[in-house]
Amino acid sequence: MLKLIFSIILSIALISCGEKKDVSVNKPGGQINGAGASFPYPIYSKWFNEYAKINKDAKINYQSIGSGGGIKQITEGTVDFGATDSPMSNEEIEKANTKNNNSIIHIPTVIGSVVMTYNVPGIDKNINLSPEAITGIYLGTIKKWNDPLITKENPGTVFPDKEIIVCYRTDGSGTTYVFTDYMGKVSEEWKTKVGVAKDVRFPVGQGGKGNEGVTGLVKQLEFSIGYVELIYALQNKLKYANIKNQEGQYIAPNLESLTKAAEQSLTEMPADMRQSITNAKGKDSYPISSYTYLLIFEKQKDAFKGKTLKEFMIWALGEGEKFAKDLGYAPLPPEVIGKALEKVNKISF
Amino acid sequence: MVKEIKSRKKLGDIIFENITLIFAFIIVGLVFYIAYEMFIDSSESRDRFGFGFIFSSDWNPVKEEFGALPFVFGTIVSSMLALLISLPISIGVAIFLSEIVHKSVRTPISFLIEILAAIPSIIYGFWGIFVFAPFMRNTVQPMLQSTFGFLPFFKGSMYGTGLLTASIILAIMITPIISAITRDVLKAIPVSQRDAAYALGATKWEAIKMALLNARSGILGGAVLGLGRAIGETMAVTMVIGNKAQIKASLFEPAYSMASVIANEFAEASGSLHISSLIEVGLILFGVTFIINSMARLLIYSVTRKA
Amino acid sequence: MTAESIQKIPKNLRRRKITNSVMISLCVVAGIITILPLIYIFFYTTQSGLSALNADFFTQLPKPVGEVGGGMANAIVGSIILIGIGGLMGIPVGILAGIYISEYSKNIFATIVKFTTDVLSGVPSIVVGIFAYGVIVIPMQRFSALAGGFALGILMIPTVTKITEEMLRLVPQSLREASLALGVSRWKTTLRIVLKTASAGIITGVLLAIARAAGETAPLLFTAFGNSFWQTNIDGPMAALPLQIFVYAISPYDDWHRQAWAGAFVLIFLVFIVNLIVRFVTRNKYSGNL
Numbered sequence: 006m007l008k009l010i011f012s013i014i015l016s017i018a019l020i021s022c023g024e025k026k027d028v029s030v031n032k033p034g035g036q037i038n039g040a041g042a043s044f045p046y047p048i049y050s051k052w053f054n055e056y057a058k059i060n061k062d063a064k065i066n067y068q069s070i071g072s073g074g075g076i077k078q079i080t081e082g083t084v085d086f087g088a089t090d091s092p093m094s095n096e097e098i099e100k101a102n103t104k105n106n107n108s109i110i111h112i113p114t115v116i117g118s119v120v121m122t123y124n125v126p127g128i129d130k131n132i133n134l135s136p137e138a139i140t141g142i143y144l145g146t147i148k149k150w151n152d153p154l155i156t157k158e159n160p161g162t163v164f165p166d167k168e169i170i171v172c173y174r175t176d177g178s179g180t181t182y183v184f185t186d187y188m189g190k191v192s193e194e195w196k197t198k199v200g201v202a203k204d205v206r207f208p209v210g211q212g213g214k215g216n217e218g219v220t221g222l223v224k225q226l227e228f229s230i231g232y233v234e235l236i237y238a239l240q241n242k243l244k245y246a247n248i249k250n251q252e253g254q255y256i257a258p259n260l261e262s263l264t265k266a267a268e269q270s271l272t273e274m275p276a277d278m279r280q281s282i283t284n285a286k287g288k289d290s291y292p293i294s295s296y297t298y299l300l301i302f303e304k305q306k307d308a309f310k311g312k313t314l315k316e317f318m319i320w321a322l323g324e325g326e327k328f329a330k331d332l333g334y335a336p337l338p339p340e341v342i343g344k345a346l347e348k349v350n351k352i353s354f
Numbered sequence: 355m356v357k358e359i360k361s362r363k364k365l366g367d368i369i370f371e372n373i374t375l376i377f378a379f380i381i382v383g384l385v386f387y388i389a390y391e392m393f394i395d396s397s398e399s400r401d402r403f404g405f406g407f408i409f410s411s412d413w414n415p416v417k418e419e420f421g422a423l424p425f426v427f428g429t430i431v432s433s434m435l436a437l438l439i440s441l442p443i444s445i446g447v448a449i450f451l452s453e454i455v456h457k458s459v460r461t462p463i464s465f466l467i468e469i470l471a472a473i474p475s476i477i478y479g480f481w482g483i484f485v486f487a488p489f490m491r492n493t494v495q496p497m498l499q500s501t502f503g504f505l506p507f508f509k510g511s512m513y514g515t516g517l518l519t520a521s522i523i524l525a526i527m528i529t530p531i532i533s534a535i536t537r538d539v540l541k542a543i544p545v546s547q548r549d550a551a552y553a554l555g556a557t558k559w560e561a562i563k564m565a566l567l568n569a570r571s572g573i574l575g576g577a578v579l580g581l582g583r584a585i586g587e588t589m590a591v592t593m594v595i596g597n598k599a600q601i602k603a604s605l606f607e608p609a610y611s612m613a614s615v616i617a618n619e620f621a622e623a624s625g626s627l628h629i630s631s632l633i634e635v636g637l638i639l640f641g642v643t644f645i646i647n648s649m650a651r652l653l654i655y656s657v658t659r660k661a
Numbered sequence: 662m663t664a665e666s667i668q669k670i671p672k673n674l675r676r677r678k679i680t681n682s683v684m685i686s687l688c689v690v691a692g693i694i695t696i697l698p699l700i701y702i703f704f705y706t707t708q709s710g711l712s713a714l715n716a717d718f719f720t721q722l723p724k725p726v727g728e729v730g731g732g733m734a735n736a737i738v739g740s741i742i743l744i745g746i747g748g749l750m751g752i753p754v755g756i757l758a759g760i761y762i763s764e765y766s767k768n769i770f771a772t773i774v775k776f777t778t779d780v781l782s783g784v785p786s787i788v789v790g791i792f793a794y795g796v797i798v799i800p801m802q803r804f805s806a807l808a809g810g811f812a813l814g815i816l817m818i819p820t821v822t823k824i825t826e827e828m829l830r831l832v833p834q835s836l837r838e839a840s841l842a843l844g845v846s847r848w849k850t851t852l853r854i855v856l857k858t859a860s861a862g863i864i865t866g867v868l869l870a871i872a873r874a875a876g877e878t879a880p881l882l883f884t885a886f887g888n889s890f891w892q893t894n895i896d897g898p899m900a901a902l903p904l905q906i907f908v909y910a911i912s913p914y915d916d917w918h919r920q921a922w923a924g925a926f927v928l929i930f931l932v933f934i935v936n937l938i939v940r941f942v943t944r945n946k947y948s949g950n951l
Contacts, residue, residue, distance in 0.1 A: 035894070035897070036888075036890060036892060036894070036897055036898075038803070038804070038886075038897065038898055040886075046726055047725070047726040050725040050726045050889070051725045051726070053725075053889075054724075054725045064890045066888050066889055066890055066892075066898060067889070068886060068887050068888075068898070081799070081802070082802045082803075083798060083799075083802055083803045083804055084803075084804075213911070214911055215911070215912075217908075217911055217912035217913055217914075218911045218912075220912075220913035221911055221912060221913040224913050237913060240913070240914065241913045241914070
C-alpha cells in the first residue's frame with residue numbers, strides 16, 4: 006500500500022515539475038481563458054456561448070473579476086485575453102509590453118453606459134439627476150433624498166425624507182473609472198478630492214464586488230443608489246436616472262443616446278483607440294457612456310488560440326454586434342468597427 | 355545468521371522511521387515556507403512603509419498609499435465582539451451538555467453542534483446576506499437603536515450588514531469550537547472533586563462553578579482558539595461586513611477585515627506595491643493567528659495533561 | 662451555633678438555590694440559542710435548496726448571464742477533481758506524519774511536528790491561497806486546478822494528521838508489544854497491525870478533511886479561478902461548487918440565487934452525511950470530541 010502511495014506522489018511531483026517548464030506548450034482544442042470587466046460580462050457571456058455553437062472547438066472561458074483584474078492578469082500572462090472599460094494607462098501598457106516582450110492591443114467591442122440606479126420605495130419612474138446632484142450624493146454633501154438639488158429637477162415627484170445609502174465598487178473597476186472620469190469632468194471638487202481611477206477612496210457609502218455586487222446591494226437596500234452598467238439595472242427591474250448632459254438636456258441611456266455620444270467624439274479618436282467618451286458634446290448624448298475593450302497581445306504564441314481569438318473577434322465585430330441591442334449596449338459605429346478590424350488583423354500567430 | 359536477521363530488521367525500521375520523518379518534516383517545512391514566502395513577497399511595502407503600515411488608516415490604491423489600520427481594527431473588533439458574545443454561551447452549552455441533559459439526548463445534540471462547526475463559511479455568508487442581514491436591518495438594529503441609541507455604538511444608518519452583523523455570525527461560528535473544548539477540559543477534572551463538593555452540600559451550580567474554576571486555563575485556551583478562528587474567517591465576513599475601510603464608533607457601520615480585503619482585492623491588485631501591501635496584510639494575519647493559536651494550545655495542553 | 666446563625670442558614674440556602682436555578686436555566690437557554698440557528702440554517706437551506714434541486718442542476722452547464730436555467734454540473738465535477746488533487750497531496754502526508762508523531766513520540770522532533778501541525782490548522786485559508794498563488798500560479802503562468810488542489814491539500818493535512826495520531830494512540834500498547842515479542846519488525850508492526858486496527862478511525866479523518874476541503878472558497882479565488890465550461894484538464898482554470906455559490910450569491914439575479922441555494926444544500930448535505938458516518942464509526946472507540 007505504501008508503495009502505491011509513493012508512486013502516486015512521485016508521479017504527481019514529476020508532472021507538476023514538468024508543467025513548470027512547459028509554459029508555452031498548449032494543447033490544441035484547449036480552452037481559452039480571459040478575465041476582466043464585469044461591465045460587458047452579460048454580452049461577452051452571450052457571445053462566447055453563441056460562438057461556441059458555431060465553432061465547437063472554441064471554448065472561451067471568461068471570469069468577471071473587474072477591469073483591474075483583467076489588466077493585471079493579462080500583464081502577468083495568466084490569461085489569454087483581458088477585458089477592461091478603462092483603457093490601460095501608458096505605464097500599464099509599458100509594463101505589459103516589457104514583461105511579455107509583446108505589444109498589447111485595445112479592441113473596442115461595444116458601447117455601454119453607466120447608469121445611476123436606485124431603490125426608493127414610492128418612486129416608480131426614472132428621475133432626473135444633474136451632475137451637481139450626483140456629485141453631491143457621492144461626496145456626502147447631499148444626504149437625503151428630499152434635498153433641493155434633487156427635488157428641483159423633478160417637479161411633481163414626492164421624495165421621502167430619508168437618508169441616501171450610497172453604493173460603490175470595492176474592486177478595481179472599469180465602471181468606477183468611467184464613473185469617476187465623468188465626475189472629474191463635471192466637478193473640480195471631485196477631481197481634487199477623490200480622483201479618477203478604477204479604485205478610489207469613496208467618501209461615503211457601502212461597497213459591493215463587481216457590477217453584480219452593487220446591483221445586489223441596491224436591490225436589497227431601500228433608499229440606496231449605485232452606479233452600474235445599464236443591463237444590470239434592466240435585468241433586475243431597477244429604476245435608473247436621466248442625466249443632464251453638457252447641453253442641459255436630461256437624457257436616458259439607450260441605443261440612440263449612447264451611439265450619439267460615440268459619434269460626437271469620433272473625430273478625436275486616437276490611433277490606439279483608447280478614448281473616453283464621457284460628458285460628450287451634443288444635445289442627445291448620454292453623459293456617462295463608454296467603450297469597452299478586449300486586451301490582446303499582437304503576437305500570439307499559441308497558433309490555435311491566436312487563430313480562434315482572431316476569428317472570434319471578426320465574428321464579434323460583425324455578427325456579434327447584433328446581440329448588443331437586446332442587452333442594452335450600443336453596437337460600435339461603422340467607422341469604429343473598421344478601425345477595430347484593422348487592429349484585429351494585426352494579430353499574428 | 356542471527357546477526358544477519360538482526361541487521362535486516364534494523365534497516366527496515368530505519369527506512370520506515372525516516373520516511374515518516376520526512377513526511378512529518380514536510381509539514382514543518384511547509385509552515386516555514388509559507389512564512390518565508392509571505393515575508394519575501396511583502397518586502398516592497400515593508401521597506402516603503404515600515405511599522406507605520408499598521409498604524410496608518412490611509413488605504414488608497416490610486417495614490418499608492420497603504421495603511422492597514424482599518425482592517426486591523428475591523429478584524430480585532432469583530433473577533434473580540436464575537437468572543438464576548440460566544441464565550442458565555444459556549445460555556446453554557448458545554449455545561450448544558452455535560453451536566454444537565456440526559457445521557458441519551460447528549461449524543462444527538464452534540465452531533466448537531468458538531469455540524470454547526472463543519473458548515474462551510476460560504477454558507478454562513480450566503481445565509482447572512484439573505485436571511486440574517488434583513489433580520490438585523492428590520493428587527494434587531496431598530497430595537498437596539500431605540501433602546502440604546504444614546505450609546506455611540508448603535509447610532510447611524512441601519513444597513514443590516516456591518517460590524518455588528520459580522521460579529522454575531524462569527525460568534526455562531528466559533529461557539530461549537532469553544533464549547534467542545536470546554537466540555538473536554540471539564541471532563542478532565544476528576545469526578546471525585548465534584549462528588550466531594552456535593553458531599554459538602556453544594557448546589558449543582560456551585561459544583562459546576564468549582565469545576566469551571568479549576569479548568570479555567572483550559573477554557574481560556576478554548577476561547578483563544580475560537581478567537582483565532584474568528585480572526586482568520588474570510589467568506590462569511592466578506593459577505594456581511596460592508597467592505598468599507600473605515601474606523602467608526604458605531605457597530606452598525608460597514609467595516610473591513612484583513613482577510614476580506616485580501617479576498618476582494620487580490621485578484622485585481624495592479625501595481626506591485628498594492629500586491630505587496632495585500633501580502634503584508636496576509637503576513638500580519640499569519641503572524642497574529644500563529645501567536646494566538648500557540649497560546650491557545652499551550653493553555654489547553656496545561657489542563658488536559660494533568661488528567 | 663447561635664440562634665442568629667441558625668436563622669441565617671435557610672435564607673442563605675434559599676439564595677443559593679435561586680442562584681442555582683437561574684444559572685442552570687441560563688445554561689439551558691444557551692443550549693437552545695446555539696442549536697436554534699443551526700436548525701434554522703439547516704431547514705432554510707434545505708427548503709430553498711431542495712426546491713431548486715433538479716436534474717438540470719447536476720447535468721447542465723451555467724447559462725449566460727441573466728438567462729434562466731442551467732446548472733452547476735461543471736462546478737460539481739470541478740470540486741471533485743480539486744479535492745482529488747488535494748487529497749493525493751495531503752492525505753499521504755497527513756497519515757505518514759500522524760504515524761511519525763504517534764509511534765516515535767519520544768523524539769523531540771515529534772513534539773515540534775505536532776505543534777507545527779496545530780499552527781498549520783490555524784493558518785487562515787486565504788493566506789494558504791496567497792501562498793499557492795505565489796508558488797504555483799505565478800511560475801506556471803496560469804490559474805489551474807493544480808494550484809487550487811495544492812491549496813486544498815495543505816488545508817487537509819492538519820485534520821488528517823491529528824486524527825491519524827489520535828486513532829493510533831488509541832490502539833492498545835499491548836498489541837504492539839505482542840507483535841514485537843513475536844519477532845515482527847517495528848515497521849511491519851506499525852503498518853500491518855497498528856495501522857490496520859486504527860484504519861476505520863483514520864478513514865474518518867480523511868472524510869472530515871474532504872468535507873472541509875469541499876466547502877473552502879477563499880483559497881480557490883485566485884488559484885482555481887473558476888470556469889464556465891466542462892473542463893477536466895487540471896492544467897487550467899477549474900470551476901468549484903463553493904466558488905460558484907459565491908459568484909451567484911453576490912449577484913443580483915434571482916435565478917442564480919435559486920441555484921446557489923441548491924448548491925448550498927448539496928454542501929450542507931455532504932457535511933451532514935460525512936459527520937454522521939464519522940460519528941457512527943467512532944461510536945465505541947472514542948468518547949471525546951474530534
